[in-house]
Amino acid sequence: MVYSQSISLKCLPRKLNDLTLQGVADLPISSLVEEVIVNGEGKLTSQGAITVKTGKYTGRSPKDKFIVDESEIKDKINWGEINCPIPESTFDKLYDKVLNYLSERKIYKFNGKVCSQEEYTLPIHVITERAWHNLFAKQLFINDNKPIHHNDSLLYPGFTVINAPGFKADPKIDGTNSEVFVIISFRRRIILIGGTEYAGEIKKSVFTVLNCLLPERNVLPMHCSANIGKHGDISLFFGLSGTGKTTLSADENRFLVGDDEHGWHDNGIFNFEGGCYAKCVNLDKEKEPQIYEAINFGTVLENVVIKRENGEPDFFDTSLTENTRAAYPLDNIPGALNSGKAKSPDVIIFLAADAYGVLPPVSKLTKEQAMYHFLSGYTSKLAGTERGVSYPEATFSTCFGAPFMPLDPCVYAKMLGEKIERHNVQVYLVNTGWTGGPYGKGKRIDLEYTRNMITAIQTKEIEKSSFHPDPVFNVLVPENIPGVPSKILTPRNTWENKLEYDDKAKILAQKFQENFKQFTNIPSQVYAAGPNI
Numbered sequence: 001m002v003y004s005q006s007i008s009l010k011c012l013p014r015k016l017n018d019l020t021l022q023g024v025a026d027l028p029i030s031s032l033v034e035e036v037i038v039n040g041e042g043k044l045t046s047q048g049a050i051t052v053k054t055g056k057y058t059g060r061s062p063k064d065k066f067i068v069d070e071s072e073i074k075d076k077i078n079w080g081e082i083n084c085p086i087p088e089s090t091f092d093k094l095y096d097k098v099l100n101y102l103s104e105r106k107i108y109k110f111n112g113k114v115c116s117q118e119e120y121t122l123p124i125h126v127i128t129e130r131a132w133h134n135l136f137a138k139q140l141f142i143n144d145n146k147p148i149h150h151n152d153s154l155l156y157p158g159f160t161v162i163n164a165p166g167f168k169a170d171p172k173i174d175g176t177n178s179e180v181f182v183i184i185s186f187r188r189r190i191i192l193i194g195g196t197e198y199a200g201e202i203k204k205s206v207f208t209v210l211n212c213l214l215p216e217r218n219v220l221p222m223h224c225s226a227n228i229g230k231h232g233d234i235s236l237f238f239g240l241s242g243t244g245k246t247t248l249s250a251d252e253n254r255f256l257v258g259d260d261e262h263g264w265h266d267n268g269i270f271n272f273e274g275g276c277y278a279k280c281v282n283l284d285k286e287k288e289p290q291i292y293e294a295i296n297f298g299t300v301l302e303n304v305v306i307k308r309e310n311g312e313p314d315f316f317d318t319s320l321t322e323n324t325r326a327a328y329p330l331d332n333i334p335g336a337l338n339s340g341k342a343k344s345p346d347v348i349i350f351l352a353a354d355a356y357g358v359l360p361p362v363s364k365l366t367k368e369q370a371m372y373h374f375l376s377g378y379t380s381k382l383a384g385t386e387r388g389v390s391y392p393e394a395t396f397s398t399c400f401g402a403p404f405m406p407l408d409p410c411v412y413a414k415m416l417g418e419k420i421e422r423h424n425v426q427v428y429l430v431n432t433g434w435t436g437g438p439y440g441k442g443k444r445i446d447l448e449y450t451r452n453m454i455t456a457i458q459t460k461e462i463e464k465s466s467f468h469p470d471p472v473f474n475v476l477v478p479e480n481i482p483g484v485p486s487k488i489l490t491p492r493n494t495w496e497n498k499l500e501y502d503d504k505a506k507i508l509a510q511k512f513q514e515n516f517k518q519f520t521n522i523p524s525q526v527y528a529a530g531p532n533i
Helices: 029-038 088-102 131-140 200-217 245-249 289-294 367-376 409-423 447-458 498-516
Strands: 050-052 065-068 084-086 108-114 122-128 159-164 181-185 190-194 220-228 234-239 255-258 261-265 268-271 275-279 300-302 325-329 347-352 362-365 378-381 393-396 426-431 467-469 476-478
Touching: 029 050, 029 131, 050 131, 065 088, 088 159, 088 181, 088 190, 108 131, 122 131, 122 200, 131 200, 131 275, 131 300, 131 325, 159 200, 181 200, 190 200, 200 220, 200 261, 200 409, 220 245, 220 268, 220 409, 234 245, 234 447, 245 275, 245 347, 245 447, 255 261, 255 268, 275 289, 289 325, 347 367, 347 378, 347 447, 362 367, 362 447, 367 409, 367 426, 367 498, 393 498, 426 447
Parallel strands: 050 300, 065 084, 065 181, 122 159, 159 190, 234 347, 347 426
Antiparallel strands: 108 122, 181 190, 220 234, 220 255, 220 261, 261 268, 275 325, 300 325, 362 426, 362 476, 378 393, 467 476
16 A cells, blocks of 8 residues: 655645545555654654643533534534534635645544444545544544445545644634534534644544434434443443543453444444543553553653653653543453443443432432433533633533434433333442542542452352442442441441531532433423432
């Protein structure tokens, strides 16, 4: 294969089909690493990973994300603060500006795909201003140059991601909210990104596209990790950032299907991606050996500080941001499933890091409770993680991924309920947050205990226990689990001041109820499945 170091858009027509640049070969990882170093975009660590800084934007910019208001999708999108419309004329002008900007610069190109299940495959063409963004795409998406043999009008011919971080929008002229923009055009099949170096925008904008297209094919898109046991049992892990989704799914006794995005169709689940995007703040070799060892040559480390004395990454240094990330291919994890496909799940685990210290560490949910907590998507935003946050704040993110769900959330919840019932899936809620008191008084539940709870769920050992209903949160709590002190299973027992526990539990229950008022198109049984006050 002949590799092209870079391509120029100067001589290219403005048509979308020409932008896909069919037939131009991708750079291999080694050449992209070399380009990153030569361009001064990043540095090598002692393990051969690339470390880069994303500047002022160290996370996603949700208020700068738009969907082009086009007739084909106008009545499908759940328009609002999350899914903001932008006129076609505004997009076209900005699109033309970005192409003119890139025409004067060296750019990089990657051709890949998402969705490991063949009939749902979506080709992805990524054009980037920076070599390291192209390396990121190559590590995260599926690298497979095999021709795609289908004529599906939904998925063919794919989407083109154009990433120009050096181009800053002018809100007064360009119709954006700031210099940053992430815009999806379903008619033109283009994702236009500018003004930000944060690579997660590439990954999550493609995920948003799938969350719009796949439900029409009776595929439930899910923001979850998945692994498989040695006896073929499948577990799904849903959870927001910081709840332990990646950590708990990377289990040396199980095989990883994928760490973040999956689809669930009639015959099983499949991974959307070919890589992992792991949060690596405080990454410890002893506690998370699989993730630690996966960070090697070609891995992209975002905002990770490097020790001057030995060139090793310092995962405990959060001077740039707490949102440090590592992007590496799935096969860097020992035993990961290269196929990215598995049967339907046996268990679903919702993860919540409750900083109020009142949710049970583990509880069993009915189908209706599963739909309720799926729509709620609860976790806590911790004090100190953001400027101005002095006390834990309850955070609700619909479907455990509200910023990436363009349809009415009830669409996804109903699909989940139908699949749980059809495949007889047991669902559990696991709290990886605090016990013995709230953040600042209690302590984080030991990772060892949480792993033992997860193991008990996966082996069905938990079903041998007696259960009692939690009087506030209306879920079933086990009496005992091997390797876990029975006292912590009922959180009220761990608090010295029981009345203070009651007050905090009531506050959180009220927040659940208040948040759930937004859902008007859901069965009454699901409403009744939430917390009691």
